[in-house]
Amino acid sequence: MIDTSPNITLVVVIVVVMAAGVYLLLERSLTRVIIGVIMISNAINLLFLVASGAAGGAPIVGRTPEDEMSDPLPQAMVLTAIVITLGVTAFLLTMAHRSWQLNRHDEVQDDLEDRRVARRAAADRSAYEDLDTSGESTLEETAAEVYDETADRPRAGDDRG
Amino acid sequence: MGDLSWAIPLPVILPLSAAGLALALWRHARAQGVISVVALTGVLITSIALLIAVDSGPLVVDLGGWSAPVGIVLVADRLSVLMLTVSSTVMLCVLIYSLAQGVEYGNEETPVAIFHPTYLVLAAGVANAFLSGDLFNIYVGFEILLVASYVLITLSGTGERIRAGTIYVVVSLISSLIFLLAVALAYAATGTVNLAQLAERLPDVDPGVQMVLQLLLLLAFGIKAAIFPLHAWLPDSYPTAPAPVTAVFAGLLTKVGVYAIIRTQTLLFPDGRADDLLLAAALATMIVGILGAVAQNDIKRLISFTLVSHIGYMIFGIALSTAAGLAAAVFYVVHHITVQTTLFLVVGLVERRGGSTSLDRLGGLARYAPMLAVLFFVPAMNLAGIPPLSGFLGKTGLLQAGVSVGSPMAYALVVGGVLTSLLTLYAIVKAWNKAFWQTPPVEPAPMRLPAGMVGSTAVLVALGVGLTVIAGPLYQYTARAAATLRDPDQYVLSVLPDRLRGQGESDQVTEETLEEGQANGEAGQQDGGDG
Secondary structure, three states, rough: OOOOOOHHHHHHHHHHHHHHHHHOOOOOOOOHHHHHHHHHHHHEEEEEEOOOOOOOOOEOOEEEEEHHHOOHHHHHHHHHHHHOOOOOOHHHHHHHHHHHHOOOOOOOOOHHHHHHHHHHHOOOOOOOOOHHHHHHHHHHHHHHHHOOOOOOOOOOOOOOO | OOOOOOHHHHHHHHHHHHHHHHHHHOOOOOHHHHHHHHHHHHHHHHHHHHHHHHHHHHHHEHHOOOOOOOOOOEEOOHHHHHHHHHHHHHHHHHHHHHHHHHHHOOOOOHHHHHHHHHHHHHHHHHHHHHHHHHHHHHHHHHHHHHHHHHHHOOOOHHHHHHHHHHHHHHHHHHHHHHHHHHHHHHHHHHHHEEEHHHHHHHHHOHHHHHHHHHHHHHHHHHHHHHOOOOOOOOHHHHHHEEEEEEHHHHHHHHHHHHHHHHHHHHOOOOOOOOHHHHHHHHHHHHHHHHHHHHHOOOOHHHHHHHHHHHHEEEEEEOOOOHHHHHHHHHHHHHHHHHHHHHHHHHHHHHHHHHHEEEEEOOOOOOOOOOHHHHHHHHHHHHHHHHOOOHHHHHHHHHHHHHHHOOOOHHHHHHHHHHHHHHHHHHHHHHHHHHHHOOOOOOOOOOOOOHHHHHHHHHHHHHHHHHHOOOOHHHHHHHHHHHHHHHHHHHHHHHHOOOOOOOOOHHHHHHHHHHHHHHHHHHHHHHHHHHH
8 A cells, every 4th residue: 555644844845835936926026926836836746746645666567566656647747737837937938028028017017998997987977978968968977077187098107006 | 320439539639730730831821721720620520420429428538548547538428529519610610700800901910820820729728628537637628728828818919918918827827726736636635537536536535625626626617717706807808819819718718617617516526515605606706797897888898797797607507506507507608609709709890890899989880880780789689688599598597497496595596697687788788879879989981891700700690599599409408418417427437337447458458568577577586596
């Protein structure tokens, strides 16, 4: 029978790496997010090793007695996961670079339209201009037009938190 | 019809090989188009053949001859093949739409050299996720389609797409990581990732651990399917991509998540301990989604929010945990894939014709483009659930299933469903009034929309209406699919006929190798002794 009691060192390492990864993931800079993602995926890969039980010999029939073999399946899965993470990390780095090219920073940006809808709601204006009734605007509408300080077009930099 | 199990891997292999070929021929846009159309037509034909074949029982193929729990299996049952058929139909129509768009307007929006290979990889990933009978292989299928979608959503890397793409990629990555975590824990708890064997072993696992696994899987798939409160990424990221890409994403990607929820909930956790949670999430998804749609001023975002809202209907059907609920949910998935994709394609046409997607700047399209108005009106009414269209039939099925369960929560969902349907109508009518009826702020320049784009959209509109015509047989099919899903033993026995091993050849081979190995080992020891 394979020994399935978890290795405490691995568990502690997983906890630390995972916590650091989650912390980095909450950052606004894409580069830190990438490092966070890498750390979390490494922590999960280690978790697969814990799942496979105690380490043993090479799982080749005829070379290692059956009860001393390592479980090969989690290792295959970890390899697959590493390859996938590698590809996605490369893609994310490209995106961070592109974002830097375009904006000179790599921060995750806010959704402009979302802000626009929120601003309209705050100003209590209707979601769209109604051209059919534009000739006979009510007092409230005129007042909103006159006293509304939030212009229709957002100023540059207005939408970033 | 003979045994079709050899055809099960085709929906994955065909697009993947075609993707490689299309990438190699990146200089020849026309050849790429032909390759993509041929490959996806092949997938469509295969899935229709399988659709008929699996009605008499699930088909299983042990890949590479490795027996089930050791090797990877592909399982084609009614649900997976139905999803596959609908998705390949939709993907083919969208492909023709994007080809016409590329021919007519040059390829400034969709750089064909990478568009076709990526699109085909996406098709392969979707097919793999539907057909796989192995939790880890589903993860791989998800990754294939996600990586393809990362490329598609950031096509040509403009500022707006990078902004939206960043959020999409990071959120999807987190969902993948949670899924991978669930796979690792499932393996640690049961020593297997084969779905059939998991279904056999999970009942013996501690209920607390089962709950953790169930919730982790729901969390991972819930992000994909955009269930409240995990939905906020969707209306933000989808509208910025090119119209054909958004259409495919809206139609398929969320439904892959819904499919994965159906599969795992019915097969691995049939006792439905998360049902109350799912019901609450379904109600919140419906209401929050549709209220978001009502507030929008951009037609693409409006439709993205209705997409989120209508995911709630499917989750409602799944969470009822009855055969009737599941049947209605599966029917609703089929209906919704078609209609949502169509709407996004039509909005792409509206954007071409009216020059904008903002409801402030559109207007008078019913007069300038009456054909376009019809193309928008039919799927829009279908989405809102106006009788006799398929959206109405799906919603009626769900409401009936909800009433027959009769718990207070189910009644709350029934009321929520009706309310959402009305609000959908309100949101859609608002879009209709603004874009098609109001006096146009600017007279749109006269133009003809390309026949290929209008044609493929018209085909999808017709398909949506066709779903109403064949609703009877289709509903019976989904009811049979639901009956299969409610009986996990059927799935387990078709993958592992003796509940231990699949039908691959690896068993005999292993036995033989083992005997040889032992013989060699003994011989080696003797040699050593002699030396």
